[in-house]
Amino acid sequence: MITLDAALERFVARLRARLVVGAATYGDSSFQRAAPELVDEVQQELEDVCGWALILWVRLERLHRRVTQIHEQGGAHG
Numbered sequence: 669m670i671t672l673d674a675a676l677e678r679f680v681a682r683l684r685a686r687l688v689v690g691a692a693t694y695g696d697s698s699f700q701r702a703a704p705e706l707v708d709e710v711q712q713e714l715e716d717v718c719g720w721a722l723i724l725w726v727r728l729e730r731l732h733r734r735v736t737q738i739h740e741q742g743g744a745h746g
Contacts, residue, residue, distance in 0.1 A: 690698070698706070 701709075
């Protein structure tokens with residue numbers, strides 16, 4: 669089982685890696701971008717996260733229906 673500390677360390681490592689790749693690709697220009705551009709960028713990213721979350725939710729909903737059907741047919745215990 670993953671601990672909070674381990675999860676946080678993994679998250680920070682992944683974040684750091686993404687920032688390093690971004691800096692290598694785009695330079696440090698983000699620190700110079702106008703605030704409205706950054707706000708727009710964050711809004712776009714959040715829209716992406718919400719879109720991916722919806723796709724995952726739909727897939728989980730399908731999985732839930734299948735698991736329920738198996739359970740109702742007596743094919744799964746617990």
